[in-house]
Structure formats: structure tokens, C-alpha cells
Amino acid sequence: MAVRFPLYVKSLYESAERVPQPQAQAIDVVVRSRLDGAMASPFTADSPLASSVMASPNLDERCAPVELIVLHYTGMPEEDAALARLCDAEAKVSSHYVVRESGEVVQLVAEEKRAWHAGVSCWRGASDINSRSIGIEIVNPGHNGDCPPYPDPQIAAVVALCRDILARNGLRRDQVLAHSDIAPTRKQDPGEWFPWGRLAAEGVGLWVEPAPLDDAPGAEADAGEAAAFIGALAGYGYGITPADPPEVKAAVVAAFQRHFRPARVDGKVDRSSIETLRRLLAAR
Numbered sequence: 001m002a003v004r005f006p007l008y009v010k011s012l013y014e015s016a017e018r019v020p021q022p023q024a025q026a027i028d029v030v031v032r033s034r035l036d037g038a039m040a041s042p043f044t045a046d047s048p049l050a051s052s053v054m055a056s057p058n059l060d061e062r063c064a065p066v067e068l069i070v071l072h073y074t075g076m077p078e079e080d081a082a083l084a085r086l087c088d089a090e091a092k093v094s095s096h097y098v099v100r101e102s103g104e105v106v107q108l109v110a111e112e113k114r115a116w117h118a119g120v121s122c123w124r125g126a127s128d129i130n131s132r133s134i135g136i137e138i139v140n141p142g143h144n145g146d147c148p149p150y151p152d153p154q155i156a157a158v159v160a161l162c163r164d165i166l167a168r169n170g171l172r173r174d175q176v177l178a179h180s181d182i183a184p185t186r187k188q189d190p191g192e193w194f195p196w197g198r199l200a201a202e203g204v205g206l207w208v209e210p211a212p213l214d215d216a217p218g219a220e221a222d223a224g225e226a227a228a229f230i231g232a233l234a235g236y237g238y239g240i241t242p243a244d245p246p247e248v249k250a251a252v253v254a255a256f257q258r259h260f261r262p263a264r265v266d267g268k269v270d271r272s273s274i275e276t277l278r279r280l281l282a283a284r
């Protein structure tokens, strides 16, 4: 995909450390639109951690208050191409923030607006997650790019940005989710190698030590245990019911494992997954 920037935006700060006070967010954003049709409106960065604003036209109005942060990977090999796509009116996708591999944070959509990152999704019985969330795209090629590790400066920036958003929006740590949590049959991002434990150590996301795998003969969960596990996943927030077909249940079990028990992501209910979810529910 050719790199094409629909917008030119003046860099706002060279680094977050140069932002001494919240009033420093009063920012001049220079926008020269090359979009065909849709115009992106300039706005003031919500987070002092955003070093630049690149206004995306892909947004509309929220229909519900913010109650979640949703983390994604971009899933593209080239980070400028990913940014360009998120600002391309024809692509009809966006996020509130992009965190580059360097740790630089770019804001694309004002937090008060509804960005288009979640798609068809569900959490705790609610749909329209775009209305209810702030989306962060983390630059990483993803599963199709051999799952490269997230660089340390990038994760440090994700942690700082999430802490800032949680604090400003009055959200709890467990209100930080993976795209795969809210759309398990469609999405796998930010992937089973995403360092959720490191985030949790700094107050972002809920995490418990996963129970070890148990492959001993006879250690498989029986049908009753598997049914109870599906019910407990729904209790945690996953969009799953006892009436869903086996392939949907397997996708939701895999999404749970991808986030909370990444040692094996196979969609099968096992005792390690059951015990990990029990610990998670007790920790919330």
C-alpha cells in the first residue's frame, strides 16, 4: 500500500516531558486537507502525552458515555501506511490514538467524538462499543507479520496514555480490554504476546497470574465444568450465551486465553483456564 498522508499537521511537542501544565494543551493545529470530499476538523489534543494531532475525518457523535479503553494492533507492516489508512475517508476506520513503535503518541479523533475502531462488538451486554470506548491503535504488524514483540518505549507510552485516559474519564483498571475481547469471532488483536502483565503492574487492565497448564490424563474439563465456564465468561463480560454454537464458544474461550492465559490459545476449556478465570473474577 502506498504511503499517502491525507493531512499535514504541525508537530506539537517534541516530547511529553516538554508539556509542563495542562494548559499547554492549547494547541494550534495546521491542517491542509487533501481528502476528496470529507473534511477533517482540527481539534485540541485531549492528552498531554499526544505529541501531535493528525485529524481523521472518520468519526461521528457518541451515543453513550465512555466506559472502556480498547487496545488494538495496526496489523500492517509499515506504520506511516497505517496512520494514512486511519485518516483515509474511504477506509472508514479510525481510532482516537496511535502509539508508534518509538512511543510517539498521535491523536486522530477527539475523545468526545465516536471513532470507528471496534466494529461489530459486545461487552457486558452492550453493543456499539465505538460509542462507549476510546480506541488506541498500537503499531505492530500482528499475526500476519510474525507477531513481533512490542518495543519497550512503545509499551511505556501505552501505559502512560491509558493511565491518563483512565484518570481523566474516571474509569477503573479493568475497563481496559483487547479488541479480541469485544469481537472474539472476528479479531485477534493486540495478540497473545501483548504484555498485559506489565500493563497491570502499572495499574492498567486487570490481570492475575495464569494457572499453569495441566495436561495430565483425566485433567480435561467435563461437560458440566465447560458449561459453567461459559457462564462465568459471560459474567466477566464476554458476549456469549449457552445457546451459542460450538464454534462461537470456542472463539470466546480463545479470546479469554489470548488475553489472560496466553501459554496456549486453543479455544478448549481446560482446568488452567477455569482456574485463571476464577482468580480473575475474585480479583475484580
Ligand SMILES: [Zn+2]
Residues within 6 Å of the ligand: 071, 072, 073, 117, 179, 187, 189
Ligand atoms: Zn483492532
